[in-house]
Amino acid sequence: MSMWKNHPSSLKRLFFTEMWERFSFYGLNAVLVLFLTKSAHIPENLALIIFGSYVTYVYLATTIAGFLADRVYGYAKVAFMGGVCILLGHISLALSDVTFLLFYFGLGCIATGTGLLKPNVSVMVGKLYSDAEEDKRVQGFNIYYMGINIGAVIAPTAVGFVAEKVSWHAGFGLAAIGMAFGLWVFHKGMKDFPSNCKLENKHLRQQKLIGIKLDYLIYIGLIILAAIFASLLANPVQSTIVSGICLLILGGYIFSLWRKLQLNERNQVWIILVLSLFSVSYWTLSNQTISSLPIFIDRVVDLNYFGTTLPASSISSFYSLILILLAPVIAWFWNFSKRINREPGYAGKFALGLTMATLAFVVIILGIMQASHAGKMNLFWILGCYTLLGFGELCISPNGLALVTKYAPQNLSGVMMGLWWMINAFAGLTAGLLAQLIGFENTDKLATDQQLTIYQSGFIKVTLVGIIITVILMMIKNKIDRRG
Known part of the structure; x- marks a missing residue:
């Protein structure tokens, strides 16, 4: 295929690895909040915190991944270890009808494993290219990102249908099968990955602490970490407190790292840190597609099409589909703007992405206004919202x-x-906290028009948050881009 032309052969392996890993991840995400509220009968506010904490722990584990990759195992080995953890987690979820403790342990394993795999596969994509191949690196990330979205398109429809129409645990089992495919693809390509992805510290691995090899201590530590995540997820309020403490620790870590950097390195790291804050803002809005919006769709959106009722969880497939359709269009637009010397810098692209995300919730508000006169909300308003969020993601995620x-x-x-x-x-x-503003708690028994009135007020608040953040970035984007 021409898509692979002039790119390293390992890009294809990483493409399919991440496609199947994302199948398992987004399959779970599509059904998680609905499972918690409809099957486990956990109150909406707690279910949203559990979901939010789970996603947070996924990414908190990435710092451990960076240390293990840079200092001990290399990027490829740590990514493989993460895949094994993820597979164990999905199997635990599938068996959680035996005891619900397996459900929380499964989420803990998936959070740990995804934290190990995701950043290291991303680094591996970047390592396939030299510093002189910046344009090709960006193209490679766009191709890689397409693999992510193919998995994400298939997953909610497949896993969502099985989970909602057959059984929730069968859906979890299907996600496990997807992860098994991804792990197999990655392992088959291990020998072909470039040497800079497999640099191990063999001497350090053989060192002993309290009489035990470091290798074994690391494996034990990862299991303990998964168990800690599981315990926190089972106690959502304590989990929120711990997340706040982690935020303070993160601030101290960044300060410590900053002090060790040279002047030119500080300038570069400053750009990464500032834009990471606006990336958080975008994902706070975008993550509503897998937190608040599935509940919203399940309750007040008309899902009767083609003579059947569509699973609410399957609708998020459209979000990933629009990412695939828009990706070449956005890539062409960036290339065209570069040719005419009008390509925005990283901050400008982030500002455009946040603008689209904010407008997406304006569409939801308009849809609610229409639904107040016509009963349930038309699904096409949700599709319009997802289209704008997808445009925003393509401005932010690959560029980030x-x-x-x-x-x-x-x-x-x-x-x-x-x-x-x-x-x-x-x-x-x-x-998860922003979703609290929408007001789902104790509204499922209300009439549809009463629910819509409550939800409209909530989405107006969400939109105002988006406007404030976007305006702030607009005010400082030129300063950021000049530093780059």
């Missing part, structure tokens, strides 16, 4: 990954990518 690989100091590539994901981790928690 590219800017980290471009500006990260050479000996801190893994740490900076881990730090990028760790900062973005809090978008899970903030998304």
